[in-house]
Amino acid sequence: MNDYLPVLFMALFGVLFATAALGVSALLGQRGRQNRVKNTPYECGMPIESHAHARFSVKFYIVAMLFILFDVEVVFMYPWAVSFGNSDFARDAFPGTGLLLAEAAAFVVVLFLGWVYVVKKGVLEWHQEA
Amino acid sequence: MNLTLLLPEIIVIVGGLAVMLRDLWLPADRKDGLWAWALAVPLIALAATFLPQLDVAARISVDGAMIVNPEATALSGSFYLDGMSMLLKRAFCVAAALVILMSREYLSELNRGQGEFWSLALFALSGMFFCASANDFMSLFVALEVVTVSFFVLVAFKRSSGTSIEAGLKLLVMGSLSAALMLYGIAFVYGASGTVFFDQVVVNGEVTRTGLRDLLATGQLVYSTELLIGVMLIFLGLGFKTSAVPLHVWVPDVYQGAPTPVTAYLSVGSKLAGFVLMLRVLEVFSRSGPMVDSLTPFLALVAAVTLFYGNLGALPQSNIKRLLGYSSIGQCGYILLGIASAWTVGISGTLFYMTAYVVTNLAAFAVVILVSRATNSHEIDDYSGLGRKNPLLAAALTVALLSLAGVPPFIGFFGKFMLIGSTFGSDELRWLGLVGMVNVVIALYYYLCVIKRIYMREERHPAKSVVPLRLKVVLAISMAALVIGGIAPQFLADKTAEIAEELQFAPRPRGGEHR
Amino acid sequence: METGPLLAVVCLFMPMLSALLIAVLGGRMPKICDLIGIGTMGVSLLCAIVLGLGHATYGAQTWEFTWITMDVGWVTSEPLSWTLGITVDGLTTALLLVVTLVSFLVHLFSKGYMHGDDRYVDFYRWLGLFTFSMLGLILSDNLLTLFVFWEVMGLASYKLIGHYFFKQSAFMACKKAFMTTRVGDIGMFLALLAIYLYTDSLQFKEIFANLDMIPVGAQFWIAMGLFMGAAGKSAQFPLHIWLPDAMEGPTPVSALIHAATMVAAGVYLVGRMYTLIVLSPGALVIISIIGCFTALMAASIAFTRTDIKQVLAYSTVSQLGFMFTALGVGSNIAWKAGLFHLATHAMFKACLFLGSGSVIHGCHHLQDMTKMGGLRKKMPITAMTYLVACLAIAGFPFTAGFWSKDMILQALWAGNGHFDDVYKIIYVVLALAAAMTAAYMFRSYFLTFEGKPRDQHVHDHAHESPWTMTTGLIVLATMAIAAGYKWHDALLPNSPGGLEGVLSPIATFAKTFVIHGEGNEVAHHAHTIALYTSLTVAFGGMILAGVWYMTAFGVGLRQKMRAMIGPLYGWASGKFFIDEFVQMVFINTSIFFAELTSWIDSALLDGFVDGTGSVTMKTGAASGVADDAIVDGAVTLAGNSAWWGGALLGRFQSGRIRNYLFGAVASVALFAVVMLYIVAR
């Protein structure tokens, strides 16, 4: 049971906080007084300049995507690094490995070629029109 | 570590990267020539598969038991080269080469993304290669996903066309779903067995890593419900690739929507990759009798439903690609007959049929590409009078469809014969053989409907197809294979029988007395 | 491979080569396709001749290769082995000669006849494929390839009959031919299946070696199934209806298909499977009765036709009836008689068809005999050859037809010891049919070539055909006489180069029958009677035709006839006595009979087949698929229900991914539940 106590507390706290916040706002907020200005997101702030759903260049997504891809690929470096540094593990998971470095090199070369492709396709050139 | 065994894979991957990079530095007006580079890759890989260094005995006898030869494995046992993977790799090479020959015109017209198309096709090929050699669930999953993700892009390659994108989306959603299901199944198997590897690793007489084959063979891993559920989920996930019920719904839509060369590639490459993995997984689990006994009714059920779904669904179709899509589901059902029977003859028939299916289906799609280039349509009605306009094309399509229908003397006949025959070995599966026979008749009907239009209808579309040399080569090769394979099937039948022996399935059908 | 089979293989693949070459080159060089066709067929013919001449040396040779051997493990413990091959024996050699000769001449003839046709190239291509399939059918040493070639031939004949597909009638005709023969194929297919199930083989020698494995009850049905297939291809009642319609095809095609090849395939099948069929006397007598009825019916219909090709078409149906009648006897001599008649008939009927083609060509595509007449002077070669062929078909002494018909009658009279009374009746009926044959054939000759021209315009513009066409006529006319001697010798069992190889199995089974062999007193008796009968019917028929048609239509000749016959009969009944007698007794009866059978033919059978067809088409239109000729009624019905099943599946295939996803997840769950249930059980 002890193991679950933090979880229970966490859940309780979450529920309490949510209901309290809602309850307080319902209590303190003045209902019935609604008009256009009241309903704008920033009642007392700057006038709205443009629509919230601004259109980004599609490049933004592509670069974001590329970041994720290269980022995720690096994940494989962890098991490699662990097994490279830990010969016990290396024997356990990948017995008979004499080529660990070469394997990593091949992996990086392929990633590098991917990067060359990306650069050559001009994806990272920001100033060009999409 | 035996890197030589990986030579075909290395060739294809390096080739794919080379084509991709070559495209970057090639001026736009010379990109049409890239197909030759792409074509060279599977051909070189095909040649490499014949190297004597790759000819390693897949099994060795230790203490009277045939076990996997460590010499035939690479990458710490994740990669296994046996007769089946060799046969399938050759088939994949041929398929890729023929598809590349077929795609050149399509890409010239599209005038975009040549390098991407060819390199993706080659990456898919490398994925298929690894599928054929996968020897653990990790490489199985990754290889399969390499194929699938490449095909997501290839199917949606014509991004200006709504149908192509739609097909891509459907493939993507269904593919991801089935991958997730399969993965969950693998998790179950891992949970039940504690290993994702098929083979154990022994260092200095001590087992450093357990493998499923050995666990099952020695009885350390016994039949349990979660194991069964896991394997079933794996089969369902693989069934997505092979277009087996219940994850088959994407097939007609994607076949219709995808660019035709991609459909052709998908219909043979991706499908066979799924089948070879099914065979591999089944082979691993056939080490345990109770597992096979519980899998058999499951696979039989899938096979029967798939057969009926594909063949009945094909009947009302008016679009040839869609028809071939349903027919592809039906063909999957036949292959599942052999897999369900899970004994030597059935597996031999399965391999035979898979090989035959490559050339047969590609021939049909080659004609579809040519005809649609002239008529700009995939309606079966527009094939009317093809026999008069393009007698050779008509003959090629007729032969291909007859072979798909399983009419002698074409190669498809023997495959069907062996597959249906294999189910008659056991009392449990005899009903499945009858289902198969009924479906042969149904299938014959819709194939003949197409042939009837070709020869016995007035032509609707006057445009004659011009057959470029590349397509002529495709048709010549596939026709030769169809006819020679039909007249002299012995060579291939012997080869597949030998492989089936090597895979060590039950020599006689289970659950049936031998007459 | 030994010489004999090698020659046969060359002979077989030459037409295939022709079809392929024409398909490849035809588009670019339409001019040379006829030369390719004629050249390759020439080589084929040469091979066949060499094979025929050397038959004594080659004897019965077979060449086979093992198609596939595989361990199927469920039939026997031995690996299953399928062996295919070709066989060269007397029967094969004989038919090879016939087919290649006629095909060669037809190729040659077509160069003149089809000149200027829009689809000249296509025509030669299909001609090649057709000949290939016929040769393959003959050479097959097993029922499997025989059946494949049988069906390919059906397709090729469909294309050839429908050559003028833009004509509605031709289109319907080829459809009808295809459909009707398909009906027969059902029987044949079932018979094949039964044979395979009982004997585990489709190879002739294996089947004949394992005949005792077929139960007695099944023998009858297998024989009937085979006959059903044969009746479809060889136009026997009630499946004969396609043949007259098939005259819509170009005339050379008629000569090839309806004289020497496709219609012969059925007879060949029965002849080849004789060892099996002869086991069932019941089936034999049914074959004989149907053959005899067909012969008589078709002969009487032939009287009423004015279209020259229609006459020949019914004549073909009738003559095929003769062959089946003979084969139905089931004795050694009957077998020979039937196949002998097949060979001789191929010669004279091809000559007649090509002759009619020459006439049609010469008269600018006129086929109506009532508009012809007196063409002999305009087309002397055609007329002469036509006359020779008419004599042969009528059974004039020392022509080929005389020998073969004589032999048929002889076989019938001898019987087989089982239903001899029935065979005697058949004998009489068949003799009548033979007389009618002579009469209607000469009617056609007289109407076309003799007498005064009835249409001066046609007559003025008629011309003799070019050498490409007349060559064939002359050769075939020669053969119409010579063939009798050659075949007669070849088919005699005690002469060298005979067909013992084929007959020996029959001889084995002859023990079960009272076969009346050569030299037997009964046989001698039969021979004498048959000889007299055939002479009587031949001359009787010819004289009747001469008297009637020459007197009725040729005024000049009628005067001569009257002068000749007048003194004889003038005292009794006046000048038209004979006319009226013939009218009353012969023509009227036969017209009545012809009309009756014609009515049965058109109203009942055509109605039946057309009705089936139209019902099929209506269902097809309703469901949108099944208006087809290939899949026959039963399958169409099953097909329709299956189609609805498929359409139902199409509803699942809604195109909406959400439905797919839901369906997939639900069915995975369903599968899991079902599986767990099965496993738990």
Added chain:
Amino acid sequence: MADITTSHYIVLSALIFAVGLFGVVTRKNTVIILMSLELMLNGTNLAFVAFSRHWGNLQGQVFTFFVIAVAAAEAAVALAIIIALNRVRKGVTLDEATELKG
């Protein structure tokens, strides 16, 4: 009450998987479907890691890395397809993809 065992993790992973599955089946927006698919994969990942701990070997953890990488690749392609769909059909819901059927 007992410790948190492997079974608990498996139940949790099954729940995550089920939530993902539910989302895949019920949602209309392709992006959300994609998210649901990721959820399914992550549920599986949890199972792998839990089993990895249970069996005391690292195979399950390595497998998880592969799953993550593959999921990223899938997501990249999926987003590209969704963008293309948006261009062609002006929308990203599944209703935009119902042309191929029958």
